[in-house]
Amino acid sequence: MGYTLCVIGCGTMGVAILSGVIASMESQTAGPFFSRGPNWETHTPGTVTPALNADPTLPRRFIAAVNRDPSVKKLQKYFGSLSSLAATVEVSSGKNVEAARQADVVLLGCKPQVARSILTEEGMKEALKGKLLISILAGTTISQLKALVDPSTRVVRAMPNTPCQIREGMTVVSTIPASPDSDTNRAIILAIFSSIGRCRELEEKHFDACTALSGSGPAFACLFLESMADGGVMMGLPRAEALELAAQSLQGAARMALRPGAHPAQIRDAVTTPGGCTIAGLLTLEDGKVRSTIARTIQAATERASQLGKD
Numbered sequence: 001m002g003y004t005l006c007v008i009g010c011g012t013m014g015v016a017i018l019s020g021v022i023a024s025m026e027s028q029t030a031g032p033f034f035s036r037g038p039n040w041e042t043h044t045p046g047t048v049t050p051a052l053n054a055d056p057t058l059p060r061r062f063i064a065a066v067n068r069d070p071s072v073k074k075l076q077k078y079f080g081s082l083s084s085l086a087a088t089v090e091v092s093s094g095k096n097v098e099a100a101r102q103a104d105v106v107l108l109g110c111k112p113q114v115a116r117s118i119l120t121e122e123g124m125k126e127a128l129k130g131k132l133l134i135s136i137l138a139g140t141t142i143s144q145l146k147a148l149v150d151p152s153t154r155v156v157r158a159m160p161n162t163p164c165q166i167r168e169g170m171t172v173v174s175t176i177p178a179s180p181d182s183d184t185n186r187a188i189i190l191a192i193f194s195s196i197g198r199c200r201e202l203e204e205k206h207f208d209a210c211t212a213l214s215g216s217g218p219a220f221a222c223l224f225l226e227s228m229a230d231g232g233v234m235m236g237l238p239r240a241e242a243l244e245l246a247a248q249s250l251q252g253a254a255r256m257a258l259r260p261g262a263h264p265a266q267i268r269d270a271v272t273t274p275g276g277c278t279i280a281g282l283l284t285l286e287d288g289k290v291r292s293t294i295a296r297t298i299q300a301a302t303e304r305a306s307q308l309g310k311d
């Protein structure tokens, strides 16, 4: 029951994904009172709900492949410190082909510039034959990847983000074309990514925008968060409390915006008392062209994402 998932290029994102999946599986095996994570009830249409224990759509064995020995030690220590299940992640360096051979599903998590050299390693084509290859690489298209693997290898793109580590991720998966194994592959991909946050399918043509909006989004949100906290510090709040107030306010607003039928403008209006302090702050933001600056940020990041597979 279950299958082997291997992450080739297990850095920041690989670790975030494996940690999240392992945490989700542990919560499922914790007994009748387990928690399935805060997003469980709010999965978007098109996602699947993994069944309890021994779910064949979730992995049972994990392999993490990296480039350098110090990274092996770091990951062994990290996964070892997490839990008993996480301690079973097998970490190696310089053994990508062997890792792919032993896996049923391979997640490619290296930098875009390294993909070609990994996929053209001697024996890799054979090792990936008939397997599902999930690429999280920014800016690298399915057709670029397909050109490097055997025709029997199923290539799907996913764009996750770092909050997958705490099971609050947002992952977009490229539309899976119909094939004899497409239902199984879809179930596997959606089980993995919906166990670590929200997950939805979108056409590949949207991937650069998704990379900018949700892939890079946590970085943009944190800049806003830091700026809010700085303002609080400027007005005399202690730093730690200012950060807590800013982070919880952003989280609360975001959760309200995710409720069915909610609109951010409505949430904003509800806060904005006529003649009050919120409108004073909002006008300052508008004077600073914050809306167009943020929208242009997504535009610039999208344009850069589209170049990443070509570097």
Ligand SMILES: NC(=O)C1=CN([C@@H]2O[C@H](COP(=O)(O)OP(=O)(O)OC[C@H]3O[C@@H](n4cnc5c(N)ncnc54)[C@H](OP(=O)(O)O)[C@@H]3O)[C@@H](O)[C@H]2O)C=CC1
Pocket (backbone or CB within 6 Å): 008, 009, 010, 011, 012, 013, 014, 065, 066, 067, 068, 069, 071, 072, 096, 109, 110, 111, 112, 114, 118, 136, 137, 138, 159, 160, 161, 162, 215, 216
């Ligand atoms: N960071 C993010 O928030 C997001 C990133 N992405 C995408 O995910 C991918 C990974 O990003 P990120 O996790 O930040 O990158 P990292 O630099 O943290 O991780 C890259 C990993 O690749 C490994 N690696 C490098 N060369 C090889 C090789 N020849 N064989 C095997 N492993 C190798 C590195 O190993 P070692 O440590 O030993 O050098 C490292 O573990 C990128 O393609 C990026 O576009 C997508 C969404 C969000």
Ligand SMILES: O=C(O)[C@@H]1CCC=N1
Pocket (backbone or CB within 6 Å): 138, 211, 212, 215, 216, 308
């Ligand atoms: O900055 C990057 O290129 C990657 C892709 C999305 C988030 N980080």
